[in-house]
Amino acid sequence: MKVAIAGCGVVGATIAYELSQVPGLNITVLDRLDPPKFPDAAVTQFVSPNSTGAALGVLMGVISHKVKGKVWKLRQASIQRYQTLLPELELIIGRSIPCNRQGIISLCFPSDNFDRWESLVEIRRNQGWNLEIWDNHQLQKFCPQVSNNNSINGAIYSPQDYQINPTALTMALVEAASHNGVEFKFGVEVLGIAPPLSGISPTCDAIETTQGKIPVDYLIIAAGLGSSPLTAQLQQFVDIRPVLGQALQLRLGHPLGNPGFQPVITGNDVHIIPVGNGDYWVGATVEFPPENSREIPSQPELLQGVLEQAIAFCPELAAATTVYSWSGLRPRPEGRPAPIIERLPRFTNVLLATGHYRNGVLLAPATAIAIREMMIS
Numbered sequence: 001m002k003v004a005i006a007g008c009g010v011v012g013a014t015i016a017y018e019l020s021q022v023p024g025l026n027i028t029v030l031d032r033l034d035p036p037k038f039p040d041a042a043v044t045q046f047v048s049p050n051s052t053g054a055a056l057g058v059l060m061g062v063i064s065h066k067v068k069g070k071v072w073k074l075r076q077a078s079i080q081r082y083q084t085l086l087p088e089l090e091l092i093i094g095r096s097i098p099c100n101r102q103g104i105i106s107l108c109f110p111s112d113n114f115d116r117w118e119s120l121v122e123i124r125r126n127q128g129w130n131l132e133i134w135d136n137h138q139l140q141k142f143c144p145q146v147s148n149n150n151s152i153n154g155a156i157y158s159p160q161d162y163q164i165n166p167t168a169l170t171m172a173l174v175e176a177a178s179h180n181g182v183e184f185k186f187g188v189e190v191l192g193i194a195p196p197l198s199g200i201s202p203t204c205d206a207i208e209t210t211q212g213k214i215p216v217d218y219l220i221i222a223a224g225l226g227s228s229p230l231t232a233q234l235q236q237f238v239d240i241r242p243v244l245g246q247a248l249q250l251r252l253g254h255p256l257g258n259p260g261f262q263p264v265i266t267g268n269d270v271h272i273i274p275v276g277n278g279d280y281w282v283g284a285t286v287e288f289p290p291e292n293s294r295e296i297p298s299q300p301e302l303l304q305g306v307l308e309q310a311i312a313f314c315p316e317l318a319a320a321t322t323v324y325s326w327s328g329l330r331p332r333p334e335g336r337p338a339p340i341i342e343r344l345p346r347f348t349n350v351l352l353a354t355g356h357y358r359n360g361v362l363l364a365p366a367t368a369i370a371i372r373e374m375m376i377s
């Protein structure tokens with residue numbers, strides 16, 4: 001069976017790897033960009049051409065407030081799958097994937113409702129996951145880098161949540177999927193189905209690309225923001241809009257706090273992420289387009305606000321220098337919850353795996369499993 005995947009961000013790449021383990025599939029992944037790569041060492045500022053290249057890779061799973069329904073099921077399936085996926089990929093590619101397994105610390109503030117946290121800890125315990133509530137004394141003991149003042153009221157520690165370098169992960173997925181026989185065509189844009197839709201044909205038999213026509217038995221649209229124009233060509237417009245995020249890499253030159261314990265620290269939606277050698281990622285802004293527009297002018301003052309918030313949490317960061325800053329667009333479904341994992345209405349063989357908004361790295365494994373189950377049921 002011939003399967004085409006449009007888009008090779010973290011979602012398309014994870015689907016490709018997952019499907020590469022199903023016997024009898026002949027899989028081609030197409031992306032209009034070049035293969036994923038790390039930013040140039042000399043760069044001081046960049047705009048990522050896709051969402052994955054801008055992501056921080058924080059996997060807010062156990063620590064999220066979602067406790068039931070589809071959204072929690074997806075998160076849980078992903079964190080479970082990551083436990084096997086990473087060693088599996090590392091075995092195939094023969095190198096390790098940068099991943100922080102020291103957990104996530106979510107700072108608490110005087111205005112927080114502690115009853116809500118206590119109830120989450122109880123729910124997670126019953127679900128088989130571990131969360132700890134720390135008072136300020138414990139927080140200072142384990143993370144002396146965190147500001148010791150009245151504005152922080154302890155923390156929640158989630159030891160089973162991870163942070164993964166999204167570009168390294170995507171590169172590993174591409175390599176492992178290629179090893180399993182998947183063909184990747186980079187620099188090739190999917191233009192739509194061929195011939196363009198006429199009448200009420202319920203199947204897509206071929207796709208048109210900038211390198212010609214490709215016959216398919218299944219088309220999976222994992223094209224992030226590029227999914228909207230593709231669905232429009234299929235006369236089933238799915239509205240996915242951009243939400244800008246800016247972040248930066250700081251260089252302190254030495255680890256904050258305890259060198260042996262370097263978890264992600266998060267508060268008020270600002271993440272401080274250790275990336276090794278005394279460097280930290282700090283981000284990200286959440287910037288919506290003005291009404292009736294898809295253009296989002298980048299606002300440096302918002303990034304400055306994120307930096308100031310990070311310094312308020314960990315004052316030592318004031319001494320750090322900025323190595324580089326970047327921005328990217330998150331694909332957010334308009335008027336419906338993220339993500340969109342479903343059959344495109346009217347087609348029997350076009351699947352959507354898109355609109356992952358702020359959690360695409362987290363949800364990629366569960367998305368891939370869901371797509372596999374929709375195809376092979």
Ligand SMILES: Cc1cc2nc3c(=O)[nH]c(=O)nc-3n(C[C@H](O)[C@H](O)[C@H](O)COP(=O)(O)OP(=O)(O)OC[C@H]3O[C@@H](n4cnc5c(N)ncnc54)[C@H](O)[C@@H]3O)c2cc1C
Nearest residue numbers: 007009011051052056057058190224226245359360361362
């Ligand atoms: C600043 C920032 C921080 C973030 N932090 C996190 C985080 O901590 N944790 C987390 O889980 N998520 C995070 N995200 C969100 C995450 O990045 C996205 O949800 C995720 O990357 C979406 O992946 P994707 O593969 O669907 O989309 P993309 O990465 O955008 O990939 C889509 C691909 O499709 C290709 N494409 C589009 N149209 C076509 C076409 N017609 N033909 C061929 N190719 C096409 C594009 O070139 C692109 O490579 C963050 C995002 C940003 C911007």
